[in-house]
Amino acid sequence: MFDSRVAIVRFVFFFVGFVFLVRLFYIQIIDETYKGAADMNALKKVPDNAYRGLIYDRKGRLIVNNQVVFDITVIPRELKKDGMDTVGFCNLVGITMEEFREKIRDAKIYSRVKASAFIRQLSQEEAARIIEHLNEYPGFYTTTRTVRAYEYPCMAHAIGYMGEISRGQLDNKEKYGYYQMGDYLGITGIEGQYERQLRGRRGTKFIMVDVHGVDKGPFKNGIYDTSASKGQDLYSTVDIMLQQYGEKLMVNKAGSIVAIEPSTGEILAFISAPIYDPGLLTGRNFGKNYKVLQKDSTKPLFNRAMMAMYPPGSIFKTLQALTAMQMGLIDSNTTYPCNKSIVNCHAHPNPCNLRQAIQWSCNPYFVQVYRRIINQNKAANTFVDTRIGYERWLEYIRSFGLGAKLGIDLPAEQKGILKKVAYFDKVYGHNHWKFSNIYSMSIGQGELGLLPVQMANLACILANKGWYKVPHFERGLGDSGKVNPVFQEVHRTMIDPQHYTLIRQGMRLAVSNGTAWSKVDMKSIPICGKTGTAQTSSGKDHSVFTCFAPMNNPKIAIACFVENAGFGGFAAAPIASLMVEKYLNDTIQRKNLEKHMLDQDYMSAYRNKTAR
Amino acid sequence: MPQNSRQELVSRGLDWPTIMLYAAMVIFGWMNIHAAVYSGEDLSAMFSLDLNSGRQLLFVGLSMVLIVAVMTTDFKFYDDFAYIIYGVVIVLLLLVLVIGKEVAGSKSWLGVGSFGIQPAEFAKLATALALAKYISIPTVKLERRMEQLTVAGLIGLPAVLVLLQNDTGSTLVFSCFIIVLFREGLPGFYPGLGITAVALLVLTLLIPKLYLSIGLVVIAVAFTILVDRRQRNYIAIGVALVLVLGIVQGVDYFVNDVLQPHQQSRIKVLIDPNSDPLGAGWNVTQSKIAIGSGGFAGKGFMFGTQTKFDFVPAQSTDFIFCTVGEEWGWLGSLGLIGAFMTLLFRITMIAERQKTRFARVYGYGVASVFFFHFTINLGMTVGLFPVIGIPLPFFSYGGSSMLSFTVLLFILLKLDAHRGQMLQRII
Numbered sequence A: 001m002f003d004s005r006v007a008i009v010r011f012v013f014f015f016v017g018f019v020f021l022v023r024l025f026y027i028q029i030i031d032e033t034y035k036g037a038a039d040m041n042a043l044k045k046v047p048d049n050a051y052r053g054l055i056y057d058r059k060g061r062l063i064v065n066n067q068v069v070f071d072i073t074v075i076p077r078e079l080k081k082d083g084m085d086t087v088g089f090c091n092l093v094g095i096t097m098e099e100f101r102e103k104i105r106d107a108k109i110y111s112r113v114k115a116s117a118f119i120r121q122l123s124q125e126e127a128a129r130i131i132e133h134l135n136e137y138p139g140f141y142t143t144t145r146t147v148r149a150y151e152y153p154c155m156a157h158a159i160g161y162m163g164e165i166s167r168g169q170l171d172n173k174e175k176y177g178y179y180q181m182g183d184y185l186g187i188t189g190i191e192g193q194y195e196r197q198l199r200g201r202r203g204t205k206f207i208m209v210d211v212h213g214v215d216k217g218p219f220k221n222g223i224y225d226t227s228a229s230k231g232q233d234l235y236s237t238v239d240i241m242l243q244q245y246g247e248k249l250m251v252n253k254a255g256s257i258v259a260i261e262p263s264t265g266e267i268l269a270f271i272s273a274p275i276y277d278p279g280l281l282t283g284r285n286f287g288k289n290y291k292v293l294q295k296d297s298t299k300p301l302f303n304r305a306m307m308a309m310y311p312p313g314s315i316f317k318t319l320q321a322l323t324a325m326q327m328g329l330i331d332s333n334t335t336y337p338c339n340k341s342i343v344n345c346h347a348h349p350n351p352c353n354l355r356q357a358i359q360w361s362c363n364p365y366f367v368q369v370y371r372r373i374i375n376q377n378k379a380a381n382t383f384v385d386t387r388i389g390y391e392r393w394l395e396y397i398r399s400f401g402l403g404a405k406l407g408i409d410l411p412a413e414q415k416g417i418l419k420k421v422a423y424f425d426k427v428y429g430h431n432h433w434k435f436s437n438i439y440s441m442s443i444g445q446g447e448l449g450l451l452p453v454q455m456a457n458l459a460c461i462l463a464n465k466g467w468y469k470v471p472h473f474e475r476g477l478g479d480s481g482k483v484n485p486v487f488q489e490v491h492r493t494m495i496d497p498q499h500y501t502l503i504r505q506g507m508r509l510a511v512s513n514g515t516a517w518s519k520v521d522m523k524s525i526p527i528c529g530k531t532g533t534a535q536t537s538s539g540k541d542h543s544v545f546t547c548f549a550p551m552n553n554p555k556i557a558i559a560c561f562v563e564n565a566g567f568g569g570f571a572a573a574p575i576a577s578l579m580v581e582k583y584l585n586d587t588i589q590r591k592n593l594e595k596h597m598l599d600q601d602y603m604s605a606y607r608n609k610t611a612r
Numbered sequence B: 001m002p003q004n005s006r007q008e009l010v011s012r013g014l015d016w017p018t019i020m021l022y023a024a025m026v027i028f029g030w031m032n033i034h035a036a037v038y039s040g041e042d043l044s045a046m047f048s049l050d051l052n053s054g055r056q057l058l059f060v061g062l063s064m065v066l067i068v069a070v071m072t073t074d075f076k077f078y079d080d081f082a083y084i085i086y087g088v089v090i091v092l093l094l095l096v097l098v099i100g101k102e103v104a105g106s107k108s109w110l111g112v113g114s115f116g117i118q119p120a121e122f123a124k125l126a127t128a129l130a131l132a133k134y135i136s137i138p139t140v141k142l143e144r145r146m147e148q149l150t151v152a153g154l155i156g157l158p159a160v161l162v163l164l165q166n167d168t169g170s171t172l173v174f175s176c177f178i179i180v181l182f183r184e185g186l187p188g189f190y191p192g193l194g195i196t197a198v199a200l201l202v203l204t205l206l207i208p209k210l211y212l213s214i215g216l217v218v219i220a221v222a223f224t225i226l227v228d229r230r231q232r233n234y235i236a237i238g239v240a241l242v243l244v245l246g247i248v249q250g251v252d253y254f255v256n257d258v259l260q261p262h263q264q265s266r267i268k269v270l271i272d273p274n275s276d277p278l279g280a281g282w283n284v285t286q287s288k289i290a291i292g293s294g295g296f297a298g299k300g301f302m303f304g305t306q307t308k309f310d311f312v313p314a315q316s317t318d319f320i321f322c323t324v325g326e327e328w329g330w331l332g333s334l335g336l337i338g339a340f341m342t343l344l345f346r347i348t349m350i351a352e353r354q355k356t357r358f359a360r361v362y363g364y365g366v367a368s369v370f371f372f373h374f375t376i377n378l379g380m381t382v383g384l385f386p387v388i389g390i391p392l393p394f395f396s397y398g399g400s401s402m403l404s405f406t407v408l409l410f411i412l413l414k415l416d417a418h419r420g421q422m423l424q425r426i427i
Helices: A002-030 A033-042 A086-093 A097-110 A124-134 A167-171 A189-193 A195-199 A240-249 A286-295 A313-326 A354-360 A363-374 A382-398 A421-428 A435-443 A452-464 A498-513 A572-585 A591-599 A604-611 B003-013 B016-037 B043-047 B052-072 B076-080 B082-099 B119-135 B145-164 B168-183 B189-206 B209-226 B234-258 B261-271 B280-292 B320-352 B357-381 B399-417 B419-426
Strands: A043-048 A062-074 A116-122 A140-150 A162-164 A184-186 A203-209 A215-218 A234-236 A255-261 A266-273 A474-477 A528-534 A542-549 A556-562 B101-103 B106-112 B115-117
Touching: A002 B168, A002 B280, A002 B320, A002 B357, A033 A043, A033 B280, A062 A097, A062 A124, A086 A097, A086 A124, A097 A116, A116 A124, A124 A140, A184 A189, A184 A195, A189 A195, A240 A255, A240 A266, A240 A572, A240 A591, A255 A452, A255 A572, A266 A452, A313 A354, A313 A363, A313 A382, A313 A435, A313 A452, A313 A498, A313 A528, A313 A542, A354 A498, A363 A382, A363 A435, A382 A421, A382 A435, A421 A435, A452 A498, A452 A542, A452 A556, A498 A528, A528 A572, A542 A572, A556 A572, A572 A591, B003 B399, B016 B052, B016 B320, B016 B399, B052 B399, B076 B082, B076 B399, B082 B106, B082 B119, B082 B145, B106 B119, B115 B119, B119 B145, B119 B168, B119 B357, B119 B399, B145 B168, B168 B189, B168 B357, B189 B209, B189 B234, B209 B234, B234 B261, B280 B320, B280 B357, B320 B357, B320 B399, B357 B399, B399 B419
Parallel strands: none
Antiparallel strands: A043 A203, A062 A116, A062 A140, A162 A184, A203 A215, A234 A474, A255 A266, A255 A556, A528 A542, A542 A556, B101 B106, B106 B115
């Protein structure tokens, strides 16, 4: 009996040991979750932030720099329980007692043992003063990081701004998997477009931490650590001096100037007015400043150069003329009288041939040209004929880079407005519209909307006699100096080059003895330009001017659009002409004209709106 | 007999395999304590008395002294003084209740200056001796109700005193002596009842009370039908069913109304570790993470992150097994469990070869105490049992436990060495 009991006792011992071994086999070898959990516990990834790439202008001038700023962080657990000189500390860092209490409370909510930001982005001078005394306040530390600094306080729209990554973006692992909570990334402009290249690659150090989050040294002597690699510098196409000058000219004006080198598509200046200082959207007061800018009725944050869809006005006549010539409908001798019963016009020599019609911007002339384009009697039914003509016309117009995104290297570029037949079918009924419904487009009014950058691209096409390269900012990235092949590609219009000669002559005449103000013309630099006066439902007409110069072998093409500034020849044209002079001659001879344009204030319409 | 020849006899009769096993466990145990507390300072810190590893080394040294003391004491002493030792320990346990120091909620420390002992650790030893002494009386038969009550009293008295110290873990250890009693002839009905009660306890926690009660009634009915008509004892089955249902009710009441909140949460956490991940579940979760992350061969000696960096609480005392599991992996677990199995088997072997009932009963007492500590401690760290803070023999840091387990084992070896003489004495 007792022998069996001994066996039972021994069996119980071994059975328990066996159960433990099986259980341990399960949790140590089969179940993998514990390994991950252990790493979550004891391994901390410490980011080694990469130095963001700098941005230079076309002449190698540094535009966007990095600046070291200091954050003060706090670890609530390490705060002195009693006897902390709170008043002294508040005076030192310049906050009120209430703010202090609030920030400490927030920090405690986040974590008692981990550092949280207490005061962000102190300048070097502020930090130097504070750090000296910080050791008197246990629990407070400083950390450094870099923010953008702008060597020239301009070009805010093209450069864009950076901001902290949002929770929504963080949840999108596929697109934003690289980022971590608290990271800053480029949101708009070049910063947004070239974020991947500029940011570089963050390094990661793995350190071991104990249960309180205290650093316990590198994990496995750092064999898994990676070091940060610096972001690529962007060598941009911009001439920062020209940019600055353009922004000066656009003070007290709303609108845009876009200047492009026609032979390359390189954007020389990219101005959206009203401007704002890019320094406002970097650093400590981002949130506050952003709110102010956002509420501003003049919409300074709105990047008019590539988002505002303006009626092009008379500059569109060059496209109508080219299309009609290509279709063989008109030639240099085609003459129409200035019949004001068709559409209103201003006083000018009458009748006009094609060159003169461009020179004097004759409205009735181009209505009749457009009618010939649209109604070519391809169908007996006038509605059907209009439909056929319009669709054909659209093909030509699209070849000028209109009605679609050009593909410039900035995010959020718009397409502009170029309506398809379906639109008119919807408005007027299927096949229930004809030329009289759409004739406003003859002179760049009606169902048309062009972005300033598209207008500047038209100027490039006219300068190049029929082709363009996609306007862009990237001249070189990093040290490779390679240019994106997309920007090398030549896009041709459907118009043969020989047709451009006549139009360019007309544009030259428009400046030397035509619709443009006489002061626009320069003896030294022959400018070809086309004025436009775009009617708008709100306030005074918009003033438009597209031009290129010099006439032979053009170096610069410009579109200038000034909202509510009236006749194109008197506001947009002189501004564009000053830009040309600045870029090609570097110094402005026409001081009086410059002063006159600087003094002009076309923003009253906006101010009245605000007052209301 | 001259002194030197007698010493020779002792060393010749000693069970060296057990001593080797003991030495291996103590050394391996100390290495793990060192790994758990050492965090990269000067290596000489391992001897520092500021660290658990340094102090444990001191306790190991003290154990050596005690081993010599045990070996040089006359083997008859333990038999003759069994009741007196028991009596002294009972007095100490009473004393603790009056003048004891309270540490972590248990009033279990008796301190003299900075030196303190836990009498509860030595109560197991004293109980094992007293039990052996009583059962070795030739007329005692554990089948009899009177004797059963006496042994229950011998075990129950220190158990109750320890419970009064609020040391639930150490109290439960006394239940291990049922193995001794079973070996010595206690009817199997008692351990059977105990196992049934534990099984019902677990079932009550896992299955809603109503379903469990219905299930039990169904089993009773099925049992009645299946049993041969002539042997049906409706009264017995009825009484058993009422008893069982009573236990279910009782357990429910016990868990929800009698147990203290921290004990309740420890039991609830066992069923669902996520019920309180940062509170009571923390220990179990972190312990399993540490062990589980060890994998097959472990992270390597001193390369454990979970235990070293304080994620596992009490990592050098009750949760020392986490360090073994994390740094030595499943192979280390196998080694540790293998060592305990070998030790337990060896002790039962030693017990069975004794010529006196006293030595045999005592041997089973030693095996039972080790087994119980091993089972509860490992069960706790791998999440099979609730968190009951009792040490793993020879591994956990702690002076009282180290010394008491050593003495417990070496008294047996001393008795074993003289097993031949004992026979002479009885004759």
